Amino acid sequence: MSNTKPQFDLVGPTLDDDVRRLIGRYGGAEVKLAVKRQTAGKRGRVPVSDWPELLDVLREDARNWLEGGPLLRARSNRSIALGFAADVEEHNREAIYARLMRKLRERRHYYALVDAEHISYSEYPHGENLRTIRALRDYGIMRDRWFQLLGHRESSLMDYKRKLGEPPKTMTMQDLVIAASTPILAKPALSAENALQMRPI
Numbered sequence: 452m453s454n455t456k457p458q459f460d461l462v463g464p465t466l467d468d469d470v471r472r473l474i475g476r477y478g479g480a481e482v483k484l485a486v487k488r489q490t491a492g493k494r495g496r497v498p499v500s501d502w503p504e505l506l507d508v509l510r511e512d513a514r515n516w517l518e519g520g521p522l523l524r525a526r527s528n529r530s531i532a533l534g535f536a537a538d539v540e541e542h543n544r545e546a547i548y549a550r551l552m553r554k555l556r557e558r559r560h561y562y563a564l565v566d567a568e569h570i571s572y573s574e575y576p577h578g579e580n581l582r583t584i585r586a587l588r589d590y591g592i593m594r595d596r597w598f599q600l601l602g603h604r605e606s607s608l609m610d611y612k613r614k615l616g617e618p619p620k621t622m623t624m625q626d627l628v629i630a631a632s633t634p635i636l637a638k639p640a641l642s643a644e645n646a647l648q649m650r651p652i
Contacts, residue, residue, distance in 0.1 A: 501554055502562060504535065510570070512563035517571055517579050522563055528555040561592050573625040580604065580624040607631040 502509075508531055516522045532551035536544040564587050571580040581604060588597040604624060610631040611618050618627050 501535075501551060502558075505531070505555075505559075505562075506566075509559070509563045509566045512559070513567035513570060516563065516567050516583070517575050522560060522567075528552055528559065531555060561587075561590055564590065571624070573623055575623065576621050577604075577608070577618065577624040577627045578620065581608075604628070 508526065511526075512522055529552070532548045532555060535551055536548040564583060568580065568583045568587060571583055581601070584597055584601045584604060588594060588601055590597075607624075607628045608618070608631070611627050614635055615630065618630075
């Protein structure tokens with residue numbers, strides 16, 4: 452049995468020196484393969500985004516909310532997941548059903564409110580837009596974003612009131628924001644000639 456200690460090459464002084472030594476020991480092709488293996492990204496299942504497919508469901512939920520009904524009245528999570536799973540191959544149905552049930556349970560309420568905010572901005576009275584943003588603020592996801600948006604919209608409402616008085620209840624938030632940000636032009640001053648013409652005789 453040999454007591455000789457293993458010999459280690461020097462390290463550096465540059466990366467090129469290290470690579471050159473590795474190529475000398477293992478060959479260029481082997482070093483390339485090793486680098487490729489070590490720098491490759493982790494493999495895994497690509498996340499599936501189901502929400503675009505569920506947009507009709509979210510839109511139905513959103514309109515129910517904006518028209519005064521409960522947010523998730525339209526259909527149960529189970530019926531939605533079963534409907535989507537029925538359209539895929541049988542061996543995938545159980546996994547898709549489970550995935551959709553989890554997503555609907557965790558985020559359906561939130562995404563329905565997000566859609567309600569989007570459509571209420573231009574299609575519903577401004578009060579409904581504010582009510583929806585307040586619900587999103589209280590929900591807890593991206594709380595700072597909704598606090599900030601609510602502040603902007605409430606500022607627009609105050610600007611409108613200062614300039615034009617109380618807005619019509621049916622006015623959309625989009626129209627209110629545009630009106631609030633439009634400067635009020637002063638009436639042009641009368642010229643001396645026009646003033647004389649308007650003087651009573």
